[in-house]
């Protein structure tokens with residue numbers, strides 16, 4: 001379990017986990033073994049990763065508590081008693097697409113999302129579709145830094161500002177948080193400089209450059 005998945009586990013809150021894109025099934029195994037949930041569904045779109053999950057779950061003697069399901073997103077998963085849905089290790093656009101196809105995520109589910117790319121697109125989609133980011137934590141995994149969002153279907157009580165889109169609610173009060181904000185600032189500056197140098201989208205480039213200065 002790396003810091004990324006440990007942070008996802010930290011933001012879960014109920015008894016029944018559904019892990020979408022589970023791959024080896026590490027998260028559900030960890031959650032059950034550490035009594036962080038009572039039951040789990042380990043889901044993946046592909047049979048290959050799911051076979052590794054089945055093996056890992058069985059080796060740890062957890063087959064009674066973890067059910068594996070082949071599913072594209074949540075398409076083949078029924079709400080039942082699920083309290084928490086984790087979607088980690090995928091791009092921000094794919095995560096938004098998976099959420100958009102599942103109506104029961106609006107029924108009191110604690111959603112934990114960890115985008116590998118384009119967190120700003122995910123934040124925008126969540127905001128515009130009535131999902132509120134309640135908490136956001138940064139984590140460092142290997143050479144990279146990520147944010148993990150805890151989300152609920154409820155009207156966001158804040159504005160959709162450019163600063164929020166690009167930096168989220170990550171606070172600069174931990175090493176991980178400061179590194180995340182700096183990383184986002186660097187990415188914004190690189191994108192802005194490319195736009196300004198290319199002579200196209202120079203207004204947007206200037207705006208992104210201003211935003212990059214918030215945490216440089």
Ligand SMILES: C[S@@+](CC[C@H](N)C(=O)[O-])C[C@H]1O[C@@H](n2cnc3c(N)ncnc32)[C@H](O)[C@@H]1O
Nearest residue numbers: 020021022023044045046049071072073088089
């Ligand atoms: C990079 S792995 C992430 C594994 C784990 N969630 C993590 O964060 O370490 C991405 C996994 O998502 C699965 N996946 C990709 N698209 C999916 C979809 N639409 N629905 C379900 N699983 C998907 C892949 O098969 C793969 O096992």
